[in-house]
Amino acid sequence: MKKVERTVSSNTITAAVFAAYVKCPTKAFLLARGERPFDTFFAQIGRSISMAYKAKIRNISSVKFDHLESHSDPEITATFVDSETAFYDRVTTQRDHRTKTAERRAANYVPVLYSAWDKTEHSDALIVSFCALAIEQATGTEIPTYGKIILGDAARVKTVRVVDFLARTHQAINRNCLFNSPQFQPSYETG
Numbered sequence: 001m002k003k004v005e006r007t008v009s010s011n012t013i014t015a016a017v018f019a020a021y022v023k024c025p026t027k028a029f030l031l032a033r034g035e036r037p038f039d040t041f042f043a044q045i046g047r048s049i050s051m052a053y054k055a056k057i058r059n060i061s062s063v064k065f066d067h068l069e070s071h072s073d074p075e076i077t078a079t080f081v082d083s084e085t086a087f088y089d090r091v092t093t094q095r096d097h098r099t100k101t102a103e104r105r106a107a108n109y110v111p112v113l114y115s116a117w118d119k120t121e122h123s124d125a126l127i128v129s130f131c132a133l134a135i136e137q138a139t140g141t142e143i144p145t146y147g148k149i150i151l152g153d154a155a156r157v158k159t160v161r162v163v164d165f166l167a168r169t170h171q172a173i174n175r176n177c178l179f180n181s182p183q184f185q186p187s188y189e190t191g
Contacts, residue, residue: 083131
């Protein structure tokens with residue numbers, strides 16, 4: 001089984017940092033620097049709700065991002081990829097990766113985001129778009145055309161047209177890249 005290699009570096013943007021940036025750039029900056037929030041009570045509740053919701057939705061199963069290559073099967077019409085587990089390396093270019101994987105047939109990957117809430121937010125579609133870009137980068141296939149948001153108790157499916165959100169997603173990724181520039185590095189010199 002082949003896994004998508006995740007190299008943890010300052011160039012890697014995780015879905016958590018991306019989602020934080022879309023909602024609050026300051027929170028994303030602190031997350032990217034490795035800062036931990038003082039009070040994690042509500043974040044833990046949110047994670048618990050999300051995990052319980054994913055466990056409840058059994059008719060649509062997805063694979064974690066780092067396992068997506070081992071689940072690609074040309075016989076299957078679609079492989080759903082959990083958007084919350086995606087990561088993007090801002091240094092790796094798609095062309096370099098495609099050269100390595102040119103012989104592999106393209107699978108039909110669909111980024112999916114699970115939301116326990118009945119309404120979607122604009123940030124939900126951006127996270128799906130982020131996952132689509134990460135899928136392209138990791139597999140060397142084309143960017144998925146559509147993604148899905150599974151929401152609410154009724155497990156309604158909202159289809160997201162990825163191309164509608166790519167410009168904003170690229171903008172957010174490029175802004176995230178600024179977090180690692182020298183201007184954002186803390187200075188501990190005393191004067």
